[in-house]
Amino acid sequence: MTPPTSPAFRARLSRPRFLGAATLSLTAATALVVSASAAQAQPAPADTPLAIAPNVEVTADDTAAGALPGGTAGTTAENLLADAVIADVLQARGSGMSALDAQDRDVRVDIREASDGSAFGVAIVTAPSATEESPYAWLFAADHEGSEWTVGLEGTEVFSEILSASTLLGEEERETVADSTNPDKVSASSYTGVGLPYSIGSSMIMTGGPHGFSSGHPYSSADFAGGNGQARAARGGYAYSLCTGWTRVIHNNGYSTDYYHLENYQWLPGNNVGTGHYLGTQGNSVCAGGSSTGAHIHFALRAYTDPNAAGWYVALHGRTLGGWTFQEGAAYGGYVYRSGVGTVYPGGSVYNYGF
Known part of the structure; x- marks a missing residue:
């Protein structure tokens, strides 16, 4: 990053809210x-x-x-x-x-x-x-x-x-x-306090287990499809549309979540949204390149706890989201498990218990 040119920032005047x-x-x-x-x-x-x-x-x-x-x-x-x-x-x-x-x-x-x-x-x-x-x-x-x-x-x-x-x-x-988003003020643990990218109390198919946005690590992402097809905020926070088909929600617990490939998209320029807020529907949008095969929600986890990592995506492995603990294997493989319920592999239905 470019180092600050001054130890303090001068006072500023009020301005209008975020433009639509x-x-x-x-x-x-x-x-x-x-x-x-x-x-x-x-x-x-x-x-x-x-x-x-x-x-x-x-x-x-x-x-x-x-x-x-x-x-x-x-x-x-x-x-x-x-x-x-x-x-x-x-x-x-x-x-x-x-x-x-x-x-x-x-x-x-x-x-x-x-x-x-x-x-x-x-x-x-x-x-x-x-x-x-x-x-x-x-x-x-x-x-x-x-x-x-x-x-x-x-x-x-x-x-x-x-x-x-x-x-x-x-x-x-x-x-x-x-x-x-300040690494000096947040901490993260295996319990993320984050759900899954669809309504609490509903299920979707985990079409792809933990994987990266390309072939490499960290395996920060999982793919979901089916159910009613609606993508919803996994936890409340401030939601930013980064393109027409991709939303980032910054939560107040040291994490943020990304939702990509969305269609029937709701533009959110910094809205304060609650858990379960509608973001769009599963789709194949590739508004900044890349590829998608079969309509789905590409869901990813990011953290702000490392001052050297600048909010990078973090591995799902060992972290609990939606009441399920993720375990990675080969890319798109792995599984999720919940004590007293069992294990679900890619192709299986995952119920969102919330957090």
Whole structure:
């Protein structure tokens, strides 16, 4: 991440709430799959025009763009912010723009909020279409001091520090998300306090056991289909639509959950949702690349407890969700078990007991 340029962030004025989907130019992602030990690349020099690279797309709501500081006759204010965001994304991914281009990956920066020197949005690295490769996505918060942007990616202390010191989002949302994603303030255990991605008291077929978003570890995900086909929040929290078909819900217990491939989709720009809130239906949406065979809900678990992991996906193995403890085997294999009930393998029906 880019280190802060100042030990404190200046006070800011109030701003409007989050803008709805109708005013947004939507960009997307599905999921992060990367080891916390991945090599860290050096950020690109500040004068590198990352935002105008051929595989970069920068979008901003008109109101947000107009509230951004900086900008010159040759470089827009949104591109200056995007440069700083992309530099942090490249560092987090341990990659460079040319390497991503060679992999047929794009970088998208969606600036969704801006007010009095602060900004909030989504940063994305897409996946090649029709492949098993994985896209990546982060919420980001940024602070402008002097002539530079300081950026924090979701799951880092910098993200939480910038967000909590700003007036971005609503007050309760801002404080909850900042605290819930701060690795200094949260802890996680094998009991996650998270259910399954459908209504408590109902069942779906586990079509795929623990697996990653691609072929590698961590096996953070499981696939579900059948039942009434509806995807619902596994626990309450703040829900962010990252593309039309993918939602992330940040919970208040050190975890967040992702729901991908959704259709009949509800756009949620930071809504405070309860357990069981409707998100969409099982489907084959691939709004940021990748692939899907057969309509299903791709459900994944993320945690914010490691300051070096930046909110990466975490293994389901040994963790209890929906009353079932997950055990991994080969990718898409493994099983879930519940004391007094038994063991369910892929292809079997899993009842959501809640948490």
